[in-house]
Amino acid sequence: MADIIANKDENTVILYEDEATPDELRGTSEPTTTAVWTKKGHQGIVKTSGETRKRVVVYGAASSRT
Secondary structure, three states, X not given: OHHHHHOOOOOOOOEEEEEEOHHHHHOOOOOOOOOOOOOOOOOOOOOOXXXXXXXXXXXXXXXXXX
């Protein structure tokens, strides 16, 4: 990235982009489990709804120039 910035010219457009799901924007009703406490030597079991979650992603970009 530093090379691109160092060698840019007047025709170079740099955009900064980010994305989020609507659940992240309002707080999800079905959070993702990232860690589970279990007894040493036992594998944890995480119960889920079993349904496939449809996902919509919103994204946006901003120009450093404008």
